[in-house]
Amino acid sequence: MSMAHDERLALVDTMTRVGPDAPTLCGGWTVRDLAAHLVLRERRLDAAPGIAIAAIAPYTERVQASIAARPFPDLLDQVRSGPPLWSPMRPLDAALNFGEMFIHHEDVRRAGPAWEPRELDRRRQDAVWAIATRMGRMAYRNAPCTVVLVRPTGERAVVHRSEGGEVVLRGEPAELAMHAFGRDAVRLEADGPAAAVDAVSARRRSI
Structure with a gap:
């Protein structure tokens, strides 16, 4: 199946x-x-x-x-x-x-207060990473800064380019995918200028 x-x-x-x-x-x-x-x-x-x-x-x-x-x-x-x-x-x-x-x-x-991330095998991690990068290109397309996704393996994807600095979102593919789909119940790290990080986090994401 x-x-x-x-x-x-x-x-x-x-x-x-x-x-x-x-x-x-x-x-x-x-x-x-x-x-x-x-x-x-x-x-x-x-x-x-x-x-x-x-x-x-x-x-x-x-x-x-x-x-x-x-x-x-x-x-x-x-x-x-x-x-x-x-x-x-x-x-x-x-x-x-x-x-x-x-x-x-x-x-x-994740709608309840006590959720924990699932452990996914590599095949599923790779499939979710593909979803995160694909969706990220749409979700962050109007961001005022460059947005880079980074998974724990070190693989990176630049999903949006802009002159307003750079924000790097780091996390497991599931966390990056959920964030790109507009969900805030995620566990990831965001590196970059504070104003740019706030702008990426606060903006309406998803399609």
């Missing part, structure tokens, strides 16, 4: 353990809301574009609310089974969904 499949199952296990009303790092969403988002993304192709397109977001929100009203076990069954056979996402699940499942799994894991 793919890493996306394994992460999907791990996410559902965590959602089952914490329950539908537990918080997540996705704004005001509960675990139920997040599960409904995942079901909509993979099974309601008419509404999924509203995740990114503001003009049709109200329709997407109504559809997601209707999905969230379903019994929680049914939602988790649909998340667990992944894109249906008729979905164009089905053959692309392994390529498209590892990052989605990983970030949202961490959204559930």
